């Protein structure tokens with residue numbers, strides 16, 4: 001019993017010190033007008049034929065091409081491609097805090113090596129906090145352009161290293177990070193739908209205001225304009241993930257209850273075993289050696305008083 005008690009107290013004190021994670025939903029009460037979209041995507045087409053843009057319900061076309069970098073790269077897949085398969089999971093509070101290193105891309109609007117076979121599109125674009133769409137299409141298709149990408153160059157095979165909304169924390173894992181799609185069809189289109197949930201992480205006075213999203217997608221050949229389309233929308237709900245702790249008195253009462261409970265349970269178990277012995281071996285056997293046991297902790301006289 002003492003060992004068990006000791007164990008329970010140890011577990012409880014540990015739990016008290018560690019605190020617990022509390023998830024809460026509230027209506028998002030902060031009026032925010034804009035947000036950042038951080039992305040890093042490699043498309044299997046030369047940059048000179050690729051176009052990227054954001055369109056949303058405010059109708060002001062944000063010229064992503066001025067903010068994003070278009071860098072031609074050889075037809076190599078990103079490093080993470082060879083790592084073990086990605087598991088999709090919801091980041092835990094500890095991971096978020098440990099990985100919340102804010103960063104930014106150092107260049108903006110750079111267009112280099114436009115002839116190389118792959119185009120890496122990366123950077124941060126300010127977007128309006130309303131429903132919208134970010135898309136990568138072939139030049140001359142979604143918008144009028146001087147160049148018209150030849151159909152022979154179409155290949156919307158892509159590797160996503162980063163796709164997130166809010167401040168840019170490169171080490172936080174998002175559902176689309178480190179995912180890729182390969183197609184053998186020229187006129188192929190990918191449609192991602194993202195539901196963004198503003199999320200606040202809190203621990204020991206530290207607050208990280210960011211977002212999570214849920215993702216669904218479909219792909220098709222011929223039916224739509226070829227390209228990669230990300231449709232996003234914001235949830236009016238905000239999630240708060242916080243570490244909390246019981247108040248000391250609350251914890252104290254809990255501990256006392258547990259100790260009392262174990263005490264009473266031990267008494268019952270002891271009685272039950274006594275009854276069993278009586279049933280199995282008769283009175284004489286159960287009484288054997290009784291003198292020696294007098295004064296023991298679980299002696300019935302002492303016990304009755306509790």
Ligand SMILES: *[C@@H]1O[C@H](CO)[C@@H](O)[C@H](O)[C@H]1NC(C)=O
Pocket residue numbers: 044075154155156157182183184185186
């Ligand atoms: C696009 O590129 C990928 C990777 O290089 C290749 O596997 C795929 O067959 C190509 N698709 C088309 C339509 O050329």
